[in-house]
Amino acid sequence: MRVLLLGRNGQVGWELQRALAPLGELVALDRHADAGLCGDLSRPDELASTVGRVAPTVIVNAAAYTAVDKAETEAAQARLINAEAVGALAGAARDAGALLVHYSTDYVFDGSGERAWTEADATGPLSVYGRTKLEGEQAIRESACRHLILRTSWVHAARGGNFARTMLRLAAEREVLSVIADQFGAPTGAELIADVSAHALRACLSRPELDGTYHLAAAGVTSWHGYAQFVIDEARNLGRALKVREIARIGSADYPTAAVRPLNSRLDTTKLRHTFGLHLPDWRDGVARMLRELQT
Numbered sequence: 448m449r450v451l452l453l454g455r456n457g458q459v460g461w462e463l464q465r466a467l468a469p470l471g472e473l474v475a476l477d478r479h480a481d482a483g484l485c486g487d488l489s490r491p492d493e494l495a496s497t498v499g500r501v502a503p504t505v506i507v508n509a510a511a512y513t514a515v516d517k518a519e520t521e522a523a524q525a526r527l528i529n530a531e532a533v534g535a536l537a538g539a540a541r542d543a544g545a546l547l548v549h550y551s552t553d554y555v556f557d558g559s560g561e562r563a564w565t566e567a568d569a570t571g572p573l574s575v576y577g578r579t580k581l582e583g584e585q586a587i588r589e590s591a592c593r594h595l596i597l598r599t600s601w602v603h604a605a606r607g608g609n610f611a612r613t614m615l616r617l618a619a620e621r622e623v624l625s626v627i628a629d630q631f632g633a634p635t636g637a638e639l640i641a642d643v644s645a646h647a648l649r650a651c652l653s654r655p656e657l658d659g660t661y662h663l664a665a666a667g668v669t670s671w672h673g674y675a676q677f678v679i680d681e682a683r684n685l686g687r688a689l690k691v692r693e694i695a696r697i698g699s700a701d702y703p704t705a706a707v708r709p710l711n712s713r714l715d716t717t718k719l720r721h722t723f724g725l726h727l728p729d730w731r732d733g734v735a736r737m738l739r740e741l742q743t
């Protein structure tokens with residue numbers, strides 16, 4: 448079979464290049480045209496012809512507009528990539544009879560309460576990023592294409608931009624870091640997301656009744672502060688020299704940002720684990736693994 452991957456150079460896209468390779472012939476695109484194929488999500492009109500020419504069995508979309516704060520002032524661009532292009536891909540997937548695998552986010556929820564969100568819970572995004580990601584989900588469902596929507600949270604990878612790498616950089620420059628301690632979620636490795644995606648899409652191909660939306664995050668829960676503390680302790684254990692001597696706990700109100708983030712980003716992964724018979728490791732395992740990779 449042939450698999451079309453979009454967003455091949457992102458955190459998740461990079462790991463998908465590895466995880467999808469054994470499933471069949473992989474055509475992996477980034478935003479730059481390759482062999483005349485357009486993988487640029489800011490040009491939704493071109494995507495149907497890409498899908499038509501590749502004729503994939505599966506389309507995996509790892510491309511997205513992920514700059515959460517910038518999206519507040521670039522809403523049209525965020526919507527184009529996270530919603531309009533996704534709708535175009537979904538239409539093309541339907542017409543080609545392909546399964547569309549797509550990623551969404553904890554930021555589709557309003558962050559109220561302390562219970563982990565299930566797939567059946569009402570959404571209520573607080574930011575432009577969250578709203579445009581939700582619109583992308585809705586476009587897929589409305590298109591009636593075969594699909595797997597995997598909602599994940601707080602993605603990290605050794606390659607790419609993420610919170611853990613920001614903390615390592617700041618911890619080398621400053622003696623004191625101030626980090627939000629009242630937003631809760633699970634840091635999730637791009638490797639885990641890619642591996643679970645490969646398992647789930649294979650199961651789905653032979654059992655279309657498994658199509659749908661699933662929450663995919665590492666086990667356990669922490670705050671951004673707990674995450675930062677773990678990253679710094681673990682990096683020091685691995686021999687990294689860091690200047691930081693204090694990681695102060697602050698509240699969301701003490702760290703104003705353009706976009707509002709949910710306080711509760713916990714995702715309930717029961718549906719994914721039971722449906723696909725998967726075990727999800729603790730978030731610390733993935734973060735520790737990434738840090739070891741960064742040290743080598």
Ligand SMILES: NC(=O)C1=CN([C@@H]2O[C@H](COP(=O)(O)OP(=O)(O)OC[C@H]3O[C@@H](n4cnc5c(N)ncnc54)[C@H](OP(=O)(O)O)[C@@H]3O)[C@@H](O)[C@H]2O)C=CC1
Pocket residue numbers: 453454455456457458459460477478486487488489490508509510511512513528549550551552553580598599600601602603607608
């Ligand atoms: N990062 C996170 O914490 C989370 C991410 N997600 C979701 O997971 C998925 C993967 O995210 P992740 O890998 O972390 O994100 P990254 O930001 O690491 O990667 C996104 C990729 O999308 C590409 N992209 C952006 N605009 C376009 C475009 N116009 N055409 C083609 N490609 C484009 C980027 O390309 P370039 O490098 O050229 O800019 C980049 O390679 C996304 O759907 C995201 O919404 C969900 C929860 C958490």
Ligand SMILES: Cc1cn([C@H]2C[C@H](O)[C@@H](COP(=O)(O)OP(=O)(O)O[C@H]3O[C@@H](C)C(=O)[C@@H](O)[C@H]3O)O2)c(=O)[nH]c1=O
Pocket residue numbers: 513514515516551552553554599600601602609610613617624625626627630671702704708
């Ligand atoms: C840099 C920094 C951030 N923070 C806070 C701000 C914010 O609430 C939190 C995380 O900041 P970031 O900007 O790294 O994270 P952010 O870009 O909001 O991360 C999100 O990205 C999108 C794509 C998703 O889908 C989400 O799941 C989530 O991973 O940490 C501090 O408290 N102190 C700091 O020094």
Ligand SMILES: [Mg+2]
Pocket residue numbers: 513514515
């Ligand atoms: Mg960010």
